Amino acid sequence: MAKHYDVAVIGAGAAGMMCAAVAAQRGRRVVLLDHATRLAEKIRISGGGRCNFTNIGAGPANFLSQNPHFCRSALSRYTAQDFLALVKKHRIAWHEKHKGQLFCDDSSERIIGMLRAECDAGDVSWRMPCKVGSIEKSGTGFHITAEGGDIACDSLVIATGGLSIPKIGATDLGYRIAKQFDLQIVEPRPGLVPLTFDGPSWEAFVPLAGIALEVEVSTGGSGKGKAQRGHFREDLLFTHRGLSGPAILQISSYWQPGTPIVLDLLPEMDVAEELIAMKTTVRKQLGNVLAQWLPARLADGLLVANGFAPDARLADMADAKLRKLGDAINRWAIVPTGSEGYKKAEVTLGGVDTRELSQQTMMANKVPGLYFIGETVDVTGWLGGYNFQWAWASGHAAGSSV
Numbered sequence: 001m002a003k004h005y006d007v008a009v010i011g012a013g014a015a016g017m018m019c020a021a022v023a024a025q026r027g028r029r030v031v032l033l034d035h036a037t038r039l040a041e042k043i044r045i046s047g048g049g050r051c052n053f054t055n056i057g058a059g060p061a062n063f064l065s066q067n068p069h070f071c072r073s074a075l076s077r078y079t080a081q082d083f084l085a086l087v088k089k090h091r092i093a094w095h096e097k098h099k100g101q102l103f104c105d106d107s108s109e110r111i112i113g114m115l116r117a118e119c120d121a122g123d124v125s126w127r128m129p130c131k132v133g134s135i136e137k138s139g140t141g142f143h144i145t146a147e148g149g150d151i152a153c154d155s156l157v158i159a160t161g162g163l164s165i166p167k168i169g170a171t172d173l174g175y176r177i178a179k180q181f182d183l184q185i186v187e188p189r190p191g192l193v194p195l196t197f198d199g200p201s202w203e204a205f206v207p208l209a210g211i212a213l214e215v216e217v218s219t220g221g222s223g224k225g226k227a228q229r230g231h232f233r234e235d236l237l238f239t240h241r242g243l244s245g246p247a248i249l250q251i252s253s254y255w256q257p258g259t260p261i262v263l264d265l266l267p268e269m270d271v272a273e274e275l276i277a278m279k280t281t282v283r284k285q286l287g288n289v290l291a292q293w294l295p296a297r298l299a300d301g302l303l304v305a306n307g308f309a310p311d312a313r314l315a316d317m318a319d320a321k322l323r324k325l326g327d328a329i330n331r332w333a334i335v336p337t338g339s340e341g342y343k344k345a346e347v348t349l350g351g352v353d354t355r356e357l358s359q360q361t362m363m364a365n366k367v368p369g370l371y372f373i374g375e376t377v378d379v380t381g382w383l384g385g386y387n388f389q390w391a392w393a394s395g396h397a398a399g400s401s402v
């Protein structure tokens with residue numbers, strides 16, 4: 001005989017715990033199931049262990065989705081200020097880093113403890129660790145076979161996240177359930193992920209691993225299919241396999257395989273104009289001139305990659321050549337070979353197609369009682385606390401409706 005609950009939530013991560021707590025505090029009998037042995041591992045490792053739990057400026061413009069307007073309703077009904085009020089209620093010390101990013105002062109554990117306490121306040125039942133078997137529609141509700149005994153529920157919320165970081169328990173269960181109920185999926189792919197480069201044109205940059213600098217980076221917005229355009233000013237980091245750092249993680253979510261990303265390594269300066277203007281007065285070698293503005297090893301790498309000898313004298317260079325060099329620095333277009341994949345991706349782009357869901361409640365339009373929240377849905381935030389804000393907001397929307 002299955003044990004009956006009003007609501008079953010599968011996935012006790014950020015979105016699942018928020019949803020369970022909100023529903024339970026509304027008086028619903030809620031069970032929360034998760035297959036992991038440790039609770040909310042992704043919150044624990046987030047923000048370098050300090051959880052960048054929201055972004056004070058979070059709005060629809062900070063999210064990618066095939067329907068960029070879908071997230072508007074949930075985000076406006078549960079805002080960053082609402083989550084911050086909860087953090088303050090639990091007396092968790094926090095601070096703001098750059099660009100509105102809010103972090104815990106001590107540890108992500110505080111956010112996990114807070115969500116757990118909010119679930120306890122509503123008397124949520126836990127099944128964890130618990131393997132989930134089959135899920136079937138039964139009358140007006142659902143029947144779940146699960147370790148520890150079958151469960152019957154009126155509302156079923158899927159909060160199993162995306163595919164990123166499989167070693168801490170990410171699975172495709174959310175997508176499989178969506179397909180089982182005939183819901184469309186936007187093809188998932190890794191987001192907020194380092195990009196890889198190889199081949200002869202990259203050789204000069206391999207030894208630069210460890211160099212970091214602030215850049216402007218852009219991609220998309222043109223060509224076939226007109227991919228969404230991304231544009232960011234953030235730090236870039238050279239790695240052993242390619243490029244990383246916040247600039248690259250951000251742009252990776254907009255990047256389409258086979259297309260270039262465009263880097264401006266000196267966004268404050270028109271390099272060609274500057275070099276041409278200096279030609280008659282400065283007697284230095286090219287490498288030394290560029291090293292005034294860029295890390296010296298990077299300056300040499302760029303010169304070599306573009307067919308210039310670092311010891312060539314600026315005064316001997318034709319203007320056309322200096323323009324070419326300026327382009328290589330202000331408009332460096334490079335095609336990544338690929339990305340580091342789900343092993344390193346902070347998020348998964350794509351997921352349950354938002355056209356299948358109500359933007360007010362997150363319920364599937366054609367399956368009454370079935371909800372999808374958090375990263376399982378085709379709504380993906382920028383780096384900087386936006387993905388948790390989506391988890392809280394979508395969890396709150398479903399928790400208020402079930």
Ligand code: FDA
Nearest residue numbers: 011013014015035046047052160161173374375385387388
């Ligand atoms: P989440 O992944 O949190 O939870 C899903 C839950 O479902 C897990 O507990 C999992 O065990 C469970 N589950 C999966 N499959 C299951 C199955 N088959 N059966 C039962 N249970 C199952 N975002 C941000 O805003 N600020 C930040 O600082 C960071 N930092 C960060 C660092 C790193 C290294 C990563 C990988 C990610 C981030 N993120 C982030 C992104 C953020 O962690 C992510 O977007 C949210 O955790 C998504 O919340 P969800 O609840 O949707 O999934």
